[in-house]
Amino acid sequence: MGVQEKARTIIQPRLLKGFRDSLPASEIPKKAIIATLEALFSSYGFVPIDTPALEYTEVLLGKGGGETDKQIFHFQDNGGREVAMRFDLTVPFARFLALHLNELPLPFKRFHINKVWRGENPQKGRYREFIQCDFDIVGADNAEADYEILSVMDASFAAMGVEGVNFHLAHRGLFSQMLAHLGIGEHNTEILRTVDKLRKIGRDEVKIELTALLASQEKALDILSYIDKEDGDESFLATLERLERLSGGESEHSRRMRSIHGYLASATIADRFILDPSITRGLDYYTGLVYETFLEALPHYGSVCSGGRYNDLAGLYTKQHLPGVGSSIGLDRLMSALEELESPIVRAGSSADVAIIDIRDRFTQCDRAARLLRQAGLAVSVYLGEKKIGAQYKWVEEQTIRYALLSDDEGTFTVKDLVDKRTWTQLSGEDAVTTIKKERI
């Protein structure tokens, strides 16, 4: 009866829809990836910032509009203020810029890695709480800044060891110019939205939708000829020339794209960047270059890194005109995709290099060895339970710790490699250090 009584008072340990716990097996690689990205951004001179998770609703909603209104988590705080949780890192950054402009060097390069929240219906790789890694350059409107963001994107995926990545580039200004050239500029946003679905629903379906939208199959075909490559292998520059033709000749937009491609080519990374006019990026603040990033093996996962150029980011919050270009990596979606690909990056997750076991009677000796190993730069985890030796080995392997160190009666140590099943006996503390450091390479 007493037991039943207790059972009834237990609170169900449940999670909110779209929110997840992260166990060591996923948190360790996640932290490793974040550390890699932070080091990479820093190597380009980008500096870290942070902003609050919670802001005034009016600040985050801006002018208000469409989808963000529905997706944003908002409520009244205990003081009756209308507050909202940030749904991306770009809008808070704009507010941040307006507030701190005279404290910042321009051009300003920052990165920001943190959680954001969207009240969207979850699916695989889509959650209500997820981490974004943003990096932006504000205060520079030129091809060099555009190029540098693309360069950081490419270097980021290389640093994470992710292969088979393609960056799809387009230019919003160029697209609008084409529509104006065709005399159908007024349907701009609807056309963008339809074109954006090309990869998902296919050319034929897009043609049907555009025809319905414009009440003209001829114009639909004109637009399709803009976003359709004549052949799959059409080069960046050949595509660019075709876009120039369809949008009425050379322009500042096409010249910008040509310059960016020139820099990418000089850096010998141009082959991973594809000019893909079907990339449009919804209807946000983007005005120039836009891009999305796809994994060759999992195109249906959608973009894992997107962004573009916005020419008046902080316009909602200040009269100062601030051009910028930036990008955002969706870390949780990327990790979800990499897990599906069984990528080694998300598998590597040890809590330590060495575990020390069987220490019940020789704790001091073992702790001395642990301190020695730590001083030598190894991560060491000491077993603190009371189980038998077999269970201790299991504990070590559960955490994918590769080496176990045991203390012998003679005051020496035994090191075991639990992966290759090798054993070294009668080692001094120093020998144990050198053995492990040598073997683990």
Place this chain on the structure above:
RNA sequence: GUGGAAGUAGUUCAAAGGUAGAGCACCAGAUUGUGGUUCUGGCUGUUGCGGGUUCGAGUCCCGUCUUCCACCCCA
């Protein structure tokens, strides 16, 4: 937010209205002489949750929550 599918032990999956089960995992003991073998024994569930139909519901019906899929949108 709209529409569809699914939810059984820690896990993978059985049980086609009639006593909720199996493998793996887990726990204890023996053996292994600084583990992984073998043997013996054991635990595990309010069948996601809440109602309803029925003599009887894991199974049928309704609601709800979560996951997955599509739309929408996006990372």
